[in-house]
Amino acid sequence: MSVIPKIEAFAEDLTAIRQDFHAHPELGFEETRTSGIVAEKLRAYGVDEVHEGIGGTGVVGIIKGSGGGNRRVGLRADMDALPIEEASGVPYASTNPGRMHACGHDGHTTMLLGAARYLAETRDFDGTAVLIFQPAEEGLGGARRMIAEGLFEKFPCDEIYGMHNDPNSEPGIVTVTPGPGMAGACFFDITVKGTGSHAAMPHQSKDPIVIGTALVQQLQSVVSRNTPPTKPIVLSVTTFNAGSAYNVVPGSATITGTVRYFHDDVIEMASERIRELCAGLSQAYGVEIDVDIRNVFDVLMNDPDLSEAYVAAASDVVGQSASLTDDQMTGSEDFADMLKVVPGAYCRVGHAGSIPLHNPAFVLDDAILPVGASVYARIVETRLPVSGG
Template identity: 85%
Template structure:
């Protein structure tokens, strides 16, 4: 492994930044402190331009290379935390109750800051780097808001790159999947409007719990009996809420969850079937069922040519034996997909030590990944914006 020496020299600084951000996690569109740290660091590193407030709390930095080239490469990291009570036991654990960096966004932000410091010091490239620190990746539409507020009109990019830490892979292993790499996602909320009654006289009710539980079971047939086996889909009910007393049949129940998919025809089929099932159940029981299904993430599509370029750049850091193009698709989702719909690019996964999965209260990011990720970001810039004559 060949982490860039300049980055290795300030690896301890990256660890300190990451652990400070980790101790002060902020949810989407609330990343005021984090964004302030990012802007302060970028200015201290000598970044040419620092723009704050795009997409609410987003930050964009501009670094110009020593040549006069016109090509522009974007690098993106996300900054938000999750509404999780931390149980990691680390000395720098969250000091904000009910908030935790359980997905590694503190690491993503720090790796991009490390790349920014290196690139601002060396400027060994011909063109411009656009550093994008995005808010609200965790289902709140931070990428879409930045795009709506003119991200690429104000800061054009010819190509763009992102990355995610991966505790499920070996430390230092880098994987990039060409084409559809991560699932699109929809969230759904269903309200079963029944008729309440005394629990001792349930015949006077139209019990939304009985109806709702039957509906949850029926929705599993969307995957098992309506979807072609060659087109993967995940339909998960993650919330079922009803009732407030032992002796009351409630008048309503709410059901919520997510659908993950890779094919547009599959998500359209799933949405149609869910609506049909709800309508049928409502008719059968003589009640009303409201359905809200909304797209939250698009399918993340890596450009095949830029995937190869990203793997080659990563190989110069972690070794050719540790960087590869993968056929594995992830059922998780990532709103970097929205940026890739506008600008071609690629998204990689970087392995690190640890056995606790993402989005878990006990998750711990391995700080050894920080100089690796920063070096990969720096190398993709230097390889895609080579100096004339180099």
């Protein structure tokens, strides 16, 4: 592994920044402290332009290279935390109850800051680096809001790159999946409007718990009995809420969940089947069942040529540990929305640790910070080479 020496020299600074972010996590569109520190650091590093308030709490930095080229390469990192109570036991654990960086966005933000510091110091590229610090990646539409507020009109990019830490891999492994790399996602909310009663006289009710549990079971058939096995899909019910007392049959129940997919025809089929199952149970039990299904993530599409370019740049940092892969992830990422507007690619960077993402005990390996920062920096330098370099 050959981390850029200038970045390795300030690796301890990156660790301190990351652990401070980790101790003060903020949810989507609430990242005021985080974005304030990001803007402050960018200015201290000598970044040419720093723009705040893009997409609510987003920040964009502009660094001009030593040449006079017109091409612009975007680098993106996400800043938000998750609504999780931390149980990692690290000394820099979250000080904000019910908030945790359980997905490593504190690391992504820090790695992009590391790249910013290096690129601003060296400027060994011909063109412009556009640094995008995005809010609200965790299902709240931060990328879509930045785009809607004119992100790429104000700060145009010819190509764009993002990354994610990967505790399921090994330290120093960098992979990119050309084409569809991560799943699209829909969230669904279902409300069963039954009739409540005394629990001792349930015959007077239209029990939403009985109806709702039947629905949960039937939803599993969407994958097992309606979807071609050659087209991956995941349907997960993640909450079921009803009732508040031992002796009361409640009047309603709410069910929520998510569907992950790679093919438009599959999500269209799944959405229709969910609605049909709800309509059937509504008629069978004589109740009203409301259904809301909404897209929150598109399928993440990596440009094949830029995927190869990303791996080539990463190879300068991690050698043969950088590679293309056909490993599609059923997780979702709203960087997909940016890739629908600007071609680019998204890589995964492995690190030490055995606890999965979105787990209250997750710990990010700080050794990944100079690696990710170096990969970000090298893609700018290789895609915007100085004339004769």
